[in-house]
Amino acid sequence: MMHYFDTVIVGSGLAGLRAAIEASKSGSVAVLSKLYPTRSHSTAAQGGIGAALGNEEPDKPEWHIYDTVKGGDYLADQDAVEVMCGDAVRTIVELEHLGVPFSRTPEGKIAQRRFGGHTREFGAAAVRRACYSADRTGHAILFALYEQSERQGVHFFPEFHVLDIEVENSRCFGLVALDIRTGEIHTFNAKATLIASGGFGKVYKTTSNALASTGDCLGILFRAGIPLEDMEFFQFHPTGLYGLGILITEGARGEGGILVNGKGERFMERYAPTIKDLAPRDMVSRAVITEVREGRGIRGGDYVHLDLTRIRREILEERLPEITTFCRIYMGIDPSEAPIPVLPTAHYAMGGIPTDLDGRVLEDEKGSVVAGLYAAGECACVSVHGANRLGCNSLLDTVVFGRRAGTAIGASLKSAEKGEVSGEGIARAKQELDCILTGEGREHAASLRDELQKIMMERCSVFRNERELRQLVEEIRVLKERASKAGITDRGRRFNTELLEAVELGHLLALSEVICLSALERTESRGAHYREDFPERDDRTWLRHTLASQTEKGVEVRYKPVAITRFQPEERKY
Amino acid sequence: MNRKNYTFRIQRFDPEKDAAPRWDEFAVALESHERLLDGLGKIKDFMDGSLTYRRSCAHGICGSCAMKINGKNRLACQTLARDMPETVVFEPLPAFPVIKDLVTDMDPFLEKNAEVLPYLMNDEPPPERERLQSPDDQHKMLQAITCIMCGCCTSSCPSYWADKEYLGPAAFVKAARFVLDTRDRAEDERLSRVAHGQGLWRCHSIYNCVEVCPKEIDITGHIALLKRLSVKKEWAGRRFRKKG
């Protein structure tokens, strides 16, 4: 089936929906999502969304900018950070007006709490900057945006899985998707195509990400020749539930929780004397793993404790009800009485599809734009998070840059040509499916995925080194080879999730290779990318963004400069 | 660790092959702390790739994995092996059309939601900053805003089984969420959308919905509130008509 819309958006998380609300003011909008819209992983965001509202104590956008730049270990593009933090207050107020049920201060204003790396007066002390709705902030915002986009007549295509995005001669014409329910292929022709497909934490074994977070659209664009930026920077959140990876929000430490090792020490005092447990995530995750490696895990084991027993029970119940329930259900623990076993969990991709400040996708290091193609949210790299994202800055990123992309699209529609997806894109998508459906291979795609997740976790997570990365690249290549011969048992057309999981595996493998090669090239340590063999940050050589592209010769890595406006790189201490 | 063998008895239906639903059994070993969703994953990954169900977040927040497990609607990702007997029976959510295996068509359910005007309505010019709302007022919505639209409630409701045009509990929770929001200005309009024969008055307080809600929302309490407000409005209308 063939569809025409002015704008086609992939993804119904915060970024896609905020863009949809904006773009639908100027033309027809279709939103495709492989899940029902409100099942998008934005719904899992717990702790908060950052803005210097100053509702609980004095705060300034200027301090927010500084924290974001420093938190990102100076790799963020500062012009983009200025845009994001400068627009934060307006953004939150607008969300409130759209209906988001934020928690409130006694005066009835939006309540705010402390979060990692957010400080007042350029690092003097932690500041209350995260606006929250208990610990269900993502859920609260996602529903409000979904409700408002429905009201505005956005057309939703739930359970449509995007298989191909057509980019040719620096121009995008639309995309090809599978209606999961019927197994029918649909083409969507559009003047503007926005990718808002979220993260890809599923490259790792232990992750806070959803099973659907497989980075399909990054894989699709990468194979179409679009570069991927800063893929070596993958954030591990220090407090995933032990054994499960389910997230316990940083807000828990923002409300007074602390990390404790097997000797009962509050070890973050040693690593970040000023803001301690509220240091940025890359530092806290390294600290946790270091404690464990040096034998100071709980009972010498491979985890530490997150102690929330210091927080009053009423506060836990009021501000952190969701994580309290998680602890009860999954660990059998009442966090007001017993400490929670935690370990770092793969959480957030700082890297992604390179874009300018209005979401336009860039196809090279010179900044050439792909006409008609936009990206926003976690799948994009503007870059506002640099080498390490601060907590509560991602939700802000999705809404600020989702809106900006929507506005830019709206303005472009009048002069944009109407494109049409060629037979080639459709053929490519069909062939991809047929190849899996008729393949005679015996190996399970699922076991290959498990192997991939395990080796990525072992060799390319919080600590990395050349030897293991080299080995990993080889192992991934072998897995890719095996995957090309994998087979599935379900040969039906309707709701064939086994087929789609096999498609997703292809993207996970491609992205893993990019992460790994980008990490191998960067011989320094910065933010979330820590090389044991190169433990120092090296601004002289490496204050630049990585751009990895697929070429005929394989993956090629190039670089582009970082935009620095007000803050020169300094040693990062907390 | 505490590993135990379970028998998963699963209702299967493939529209391309089966004329009617059939049953399959699988032997699954699970640690006591593992989720039933993990068990379904083991089957799909290593025993029968065609087993079909929805899932995404795996920790009870996205609402994808609602199904009937041992006679009760629940989330497979929020139900642990240790709380289950040796035989675990899986069926799709009752009363929704089955698409394949444990996947049901949620469209009719979600369409009901749209009927209650599920968005904040307030045409007054917004202030420069946020609209103020006291913590107490915000707390009134607390339960209703945790709804994840999983469908457990509506699918467990005998009134819904009897009449598929009945709005059902989830739509009422959504209506209540906005009626309880001090920032909303569309109470009358919303109430008129729910207070009718296939709306509120079809709820007989059977409490199945409350029993199955994975977020422990007092759904019947919210319905009672809507009923109360609707009656009040009705009486106010009558007085007004008499006077007029």
Ligand SMILES: Cc1cc2nc3c(=O)[nH]c(=O)nc-3n(C[C@H](O)[C@H](O)[C@H](O)COP(=O)(O)OP(=O)(O)OC[C@H]3O[C@@H](n4cnc5c(N)ncnc54)[C@H](O)[C@@H]3O)c2cc1C
């Ligand atoms: C547990 C958790 C807690 C978090 N807490 C916070 C927090 O407190 N504060 C904060 O700032 N950030 C937080 N984050 C990060 C933040 O939530 C995410 O980065 C953000 O929500 C991503 O939003 P998005 O709109 O980019 O993508 P998502 O919400 O992930 O949406 C992606 C969309 O793309 C669709 N999609 C993907 N692939 C395809 C395809 N092939 N075809 C069709 N559709 C497709 C999906 O169906 C989905 O609709 C948290 C993240 C996690 C995992």
Ligand code: FES
């Ligand atoms: S998978 Fe999200 S609720 Fe179960």
